[in-house]
Amino acid sequence: MAKRPHIIIFNPDEMRSSALAHLGNPAAVTPNLDAFAASEAVSFRNAYCQNPVCVPSRCSFFTGLYPHVHGHRTMSHLLRPGETTLLKELKDAGYYVWMNDRNDLTAGQVPGWTESHADEIYYGGQEKQGPGPENPEPRGEPGGKNYYSHYEGKLKLDERGVNYNGDDEVVDAAIACIRDLPEEQPLCMFLGLTYPHAPYRVEEPYFSAIDRAKLPPRIRAADCTGKAKILSEIRKYAGMNDYTDADWDELRAVYQGMCMKIDAQFGRLMAALKEAGIYDDCAIFFFSDHGDFAGDYDLPEKCQNSFEDCLTRVPFLIKPPKGAVVDPGISDSLTELVDFYATAMEFAGVAPSHTHFGRSLRPVLADRGAKVRNYAFCEGGRQPGETHCDEYHLEGGGVASTVTPYWPKQRAQSDDEAHAKGIMICGARYKYISRTLGDDELYDLREDPGETTNRIQDPALTDVLTQMRLEMLKWLQATDDVVPFDHDARFTPEMLWARVRGMVPPEKTDEVKQMIADGINFPMLMHYCRELAGQKKP
Structure with missing residues (x-):
């Protein structure tokens, strides 16, 4: 039997595709990922997540299933016994599975369930964490422009001149695992990191390394027409109307600094794999679960049923193991995060134990011009009355507290129309969003890459709209359920x-x-x- 490759999964949270220098951001400082893409990996320019918030996205890319298949479209419905993941399937196939305790995947209330997916789970908080922001009250008073901005700014340094955070601890723990890796047993390693998730905060040298003058133009709400109601509702409650362009640039720069720190941590892990002599034997996957507004549309953070590229298009880089053909560089091939599941399982040589909808990306790794998909899909939102589906810690239909920085989003999501279910279909040129309530959206991404002008009523695009609706219907028909591989007895x-x-x-x-x-x-x-x-x- 051929030696099975190690599977390394580096998964930052809330990192948008445009945060990388090699994908066109002149302000980004991501040298490790840029070099990785230039010489050893394929970086997918058009990779889309299947839901713009954490739990549904992770439940999707670890199973190869879309969120609607089993109803995984909220922050409080995770994978339960009877479902499986790539981690568990590789573990059952003989892989040594290491992961940290950033869950957002398996139901934590079921004893032993999360633990069944790994041989080793690193539980954080074992090391002293760095000090907080230089501004001791970064939110200011209620009603102030920063109260719901998620902006905290520059972090202080400790006596060693660093700010050691939970991600640093996870990377160090992963490096320790690599150094003590049992011989002959293949490793599957999952690092679920927190950065660059809000709040926006970072220390030196990352804080000052981002040249504010090089930040790309921001997409302003005033330049948009026909956008989803959820965006205006969040802006209404966030109270950030006094935010100036300079304020937004500071928030954006700190976000980019957080991405720069992720890049540095990725570089440290790659160096450890090389030092251990196993780098060539690794299939390495770098991708985020979803993106972040980071100032676009005059908004911070994210939204569960809005589908702009800043939320749905994510970095996705793959280095195959030694022996696999690779054509390094940037690929324009359209892909989805469910394709991670299919690709990793193929590299591992493990047959999936369930039906899935991922497509192996090995053809694109061998030839960046190859094509595996015509469309990418993303979905989110809720039905009227489904208050238990309100995203982000609002469980059981409770009323959100105005103290939490997430209150504007939670308050906006209490509106049935604003938080209506939506499905996005995106092709090479056009993006269409269907909603159960409120107006649909249609964008020409070639003429309007910022998705500023909703052309759903444009008669010139009637044929495009009809075709995309038909393609969405076909996709729903093809993916609306799965039949288990095992059979049930009809009789006792x-x-x-x-x-x-x-x-x-x-x-x-x-x-x-x-x-x-x-x-x-x-x-x-x-x-x-x-x-x-x-x-x-x-």
């Missing part, structure tokens, strides 16, 4: 015996009951018992 043993007992001679009773207990299928049982009945003496 008692039912089977009742159906054949009149055909079975007394001396064959024990034999037939044993056949039933062993799981013989109904047609074979009936055939055998009819033969027995034919052999009965008159």
Whole structure:
């Protein structure tokens, strides 16, 4: 049997695709990822997540299933027993699975369930964390422009001149695992990091390393028409109307600084793999679960049923293991995060234990011009009355506290129309969003990459709209359910015996009951018992 590659998954949280220098951001400082893409990996320019918040996205890319298949579209419905993940499947196939305790994947209330997905879980908080922001009250008073901005700014340094955070601890723990890796056993390592998730805060040298003058133009709400109601509702409650362009640039720069720190941590992990002599034997995946507004549309953070590229298009880089053909660089091939599942399982040589909708990206790794998809999909939102589906810590339909920085979003999501279910379909040029309530959206990404002008009513795009609606319907039909690989019995043993007992001679009773207990299928049982009945003496 050929040696199986190590599977390394580096998963920052809330990192948008445009945060990388090699994907066109002149202010980004991401030298490790840029070099990785230039010489060893394929970086997918058009990779889309399947839900713009954490839990649904992770439940999707670890299973190869879309959020709607099993209803994983909220922050409080995680994978439960009876479902599986890539981590568990690799563990059952003989991989040594290491992960940190950033869950957002498996139901924590089920004893032993999360633990069944890994051989080792690193639980954080074992090391002293760095000090807080230089501004001791970064939010200011209620009603102030920063109160709901998630902006905290520059972090202080400790006596060693660093600000050691939970991500640093996870990376150090992963490096320790690599150094002590058991020989001959393949490793699957999952690092679920926190940065660059809000709040926006970072220390030196990252804080000052971002040149504010090089930040790309920001997409302003005033330049948009026909956008989703959820965006204006969040802006209304956030109270950030006094934010100036300079304020937004500071927030954006800190976000980029957080991405720069992620890049540095990725570089440290890659160096450890090389030092351990296993780098060439690794299939390495770098991707985020979703993006971040980071000032676009005059908003911070994210939203669960809005589908702008800043939220749905994510960095996705893959380095195959030694021996696999690779054409390093940037690929424009459209892909989805469900394709991570298919690709990692293929590299591992493990057959999936369930139906999935991912497509292996190995053809694109070998030829960046190859194409595996015509469309990418993303989904989110809720039905009217589903208050238990309000995203982000608002469980059981409770009323959000105005103290939490997430209150504007939670308050906006209490509006049925604003938080209506939506599905995005994105092709090479056009993006269409269907909503159960409120207006649909249609954008020409070639003419309007910022998605500022909703052209859903434009008669010139009627044919485009009709085609995209048809493609969405076909996708829903193809993915609306899955049939388990294992089969259920139609009858209990008692039912089977009742159906054949009149055909079975007394001396064959024990034999037939044993056949039933062993799981013989109904047609074979009936055939055998009819033969027995034919052999009965008159």
